[in-house]
Amino acid sequence: TFVFASDINIWKNSTLNKILERGELRVGLDPGYMPFEMKDKKGRIIGYDVDMASKMAKEMGVKLTIIPTSFDGIIGGLLSEKFDIIISGMTITQQRNLKVNFADPYVVIGQTILVDKDVAKNIKSYKDLDNEKYIISTRTGVTGEIVARKFFKKAKIITFETEADCVSEVLNGKAHAFIYDQPYNVLFMSDKGKDRLVHLDTPLTYEPLGFAIRKGDPDFLNWLNNFMRQIKEDKLLDFHQKLYEKWLVD
Ligand code: ARG
Structure with a gap:
């Protein structure tokens, strides 16, 4: 058999080869998005993505290291090789896809809205929220912000650095609504939002979530898609179904 020198170099430079050589998979994620990545009472990072990352490392036969990274800087962190992959509930958007490659999606979600209970009395559809008198909170740099700015041109949009700060703003009466990924909102309603907020739970967007890696790495992408x-x-194996039931269905 004949192997081209360039093919050997592609493999040598592949992130997958580097992971195997160092015996460690480094995953970048932002632990503020339940149920995908969050901190438990002891401060350990847990969630759907963490289980997914553990399974990935296990199949690779390497150890897993989680590198908590703020979502705003997460693509930058990947590009500067602070970690090998982003597994962080990241929506595959065409703009992000110009900078990074995405493996095939693992879940599809959409943006939904949590509304203050009193405000909700005057709201029939999300369209009624687009009014100068309303303040909508969302996280900086996520698809929620893009959607907020696109669908709500008249309302005032305010942004914060964490999901928790955004939604607190509604609970504290400083904002009227919060826009974010549906799974987060569902969980929030089953806990702190109960009796205080109303969930407009029809998704406004179609958002496949995918793992992001650096461009120009066909070997790693091939492994991830087959995984x-x-x-x-x-x-x-029944892995994904169990994961789904563990984290996404109550
Ligand atoms: N899906 C949304 C996006 O891609 C939010 C993801 C936020 N992820 C996180 N781990 N905090 O913009």
Whole structure:
């Protein structure tokens, strides 16, 4: 058999090869987005993405290191090689996809809205929120912000650095509504939002979530897509379904 020198170099430079050589998978994530990544009472980072990352490392036969990183700087962190991959509930957007590559999606979500209970009495659809008298909070640099600015031109949009700060603003009466990924809002309603907020739960957007890696790395992308298909389709392994039930269905 004949192997081209350029093919060997592609593999040598592949992030996957580097992970195997160092015996460690480094994952960048922002632990503020339940149920994908969050801190438990002891401060440990847990969630859907963390389980996914553990499974990935196990299949690679390497150890896992989580590198907590603010979402605003997470693509920058990947590009400057602070970690190998972003597994952080990241929506595959066409703009992000110009900078990074995405593996095939693992979940599809959409943006939904949590509204102050009293305000909700006057709201029939999300369109009624687009009024000068309303203040809508969302996180800086996420798809929620993009959607807020696109759908709500008249309302005032305010942004914060964490999901928790955004939604607190509504609980404290300083904002009227919060826009964010549906799974977060569902969990918030089952806990702190109960009796205080109303969930407008029809998704406004179509958002596949995917793992992001640096461009120009076909070997790593190939491994990830085959990994993803296996955990989704392998009924005997039953990994993805169990993960889904553990974190996304109550
Ligand atoms: N899906 C949204 C986005 O991609 C929010 C993701 C935020 N992730 C996080 N781990 N805090 O913009």
